[in-house]
Amino acid sequence: MSDELKLIAAAKAGSVDAFTDLVRAYRPRLLRFLLTRSPSHADAEDVLQDTLIAAFRYLHSYDPRWRFSTWLYRIAIRNAARLRSPGMLEIGDLRDEENDPLQQCIADSETDNLWVSAREVLNDEVYAAMWLRYAEDMSVNDISQALDRSASWTKVNLMRGRRVLETHMNGDAGQSEAYG
Amino acid sequence: MDKLARQLQEDAQRIEVSISDELDRRIDASLRAVTPELESPRPGPAARPPLFWWASTITGAAAAIAVIALVNWRAPDPPDLPPASVAAAIPSIDLKVEAAVLTGPLQEELDRLQSDLKKAEEKVRRDIGL
Numbered sequence: 001m002s003d004e005l006k007l008i009a010a011a012k013a014g015s016v017d018a019f020t021d022l023v024r025a026y027r028p029r030l031l032r033f034l035l036t037r038s039p040s041h042a043d044a045e046d047v048l049q050d051t052l053i054a055a056f057r058y059l060h061s062y063d064p065r066w067r068f069s070t071w072l073y074r075i076a077i078r079n080a081a082r083l084r085s086p087g088m089l090e091i092g093d094l095r096d097e098e099n100d101p102l103q104q105c106i107a108d109s110e111t112d113n114l115w116v117s118a119r120e121v122l123n124d125e126v127y128a129a130m131w132l133r134y135a136e137d138m139s140v141n142d143i144s145q146a147l148d149r150s151a152s153w154t155k156v157n158l159m160r161g162r163r164v165l166e167t168h169m170n171g172d173a174g175q176s177e178a179y180g
Numbered sequence: 181m182d183k184l185a186r187q188l189q190e191d192a193q194r195i196e197v198s199i200s201d202e203l204d205r206r207i208d209a210s211l212r213a214v215t216p217e218l219e220s221p222r223p224g225p226a227a228r229p230p231l232f233w234w235a236s237t238i239t240g241a242a243a244a245i246a247v248i249a250l251v252n253w254r255a256p257d258p259p260d261l262p263p264a265s266v267a268a269a270i271p272s273i274d275l276k277v278e279a280a281v282l283t284g285p286l287q288e289e290l291d292r293l294q295s296d297l298k299k300a301e302e303k304v305r306r307d308i309g310l
Binding site: 014019036060 | 185210
């Protein structure tokens with residue numbers, strides 16, 4: 001049995017310490033992802049906290065056939081979606097340019113960050129799929145599981161997301177399609 | 181890894197994040213306040229009073245009787261008829277006509293028609309193997 005499975009078993013039995021050890025490595029990764037989908041740093045931290053609490057509470061429902069990170073991301077994506085009110089279509093609608101947590105985290109960088117552009121031209125689900133694929137190096141199946149979508153949907157939208165970003169990277173912003 | 185994938189990976193790493201001590205403490209405190217749900221087995225049937233058992237038995241029996249009565253209340257089925265032969269299924273056209281009222285050409289036409297009909301009937305019989 002791997003270390004992760006041992007920690008999962010102990011956490012299922014109610015050990016907070018085991019669960020803390022289990023998610024320690026995932027916390028910064030989840031927070032990084034949530035910062036790109038939240039209107040503020042505080043919101044991203046709240047969603048991270050809610051995600052970890054939900055994961056601990058419902059750990060018995062985790063299916064070990066899937067990667068633990070996939071399951072965590074699935075919960076995080078759902079929790080992040082709750083930030084949106086019914087009138088808000090995309091996470092971009094929530095953004096405050098001055099307090100944008102993503103911009104704050106890359107403020108010292110001299111070059112443009114492609115994830116900022118991606119947020120402008122991709123819808124939330126495609127953005128999440130792209131993030132899980134290229135920032136988290138997840139397989140198509142894991143992404144499908146995390147987003148609760150079919151593998152074919154994931155493949156098609158990864159391809160379309162790439163095409164839109166490539167167009168954007170090539171400076172052909174006038175012809176880029178706001179995919180959604 | 182192509183250029184776009186590499187750029188996306190590098191840009192993701194350039195998003196600097198850290199879990200602050202305050203957030204760490206907050207998460208830890210929240211987790212300690214949570215009791216994980218256990219995978220509980222399905223609850224078994226609750227013990228019911230004997231009266232409930234008798235009531236459900238009587239209701240079930242009454243429903244069964246009602247269904248049986250309803251099924252048997254239908255009109256009797258018509259008696260089984262012997263299967264109709266294939267030959268009977270072929271329509272026979274009876275062209276009995278009073279010859280006296282027919283003129284010569286009409287009589288010939290009638291003969292031809294009857295001859296054609298007979299041929300057609302024989303062909304059909306041959307085709308169906310009778």
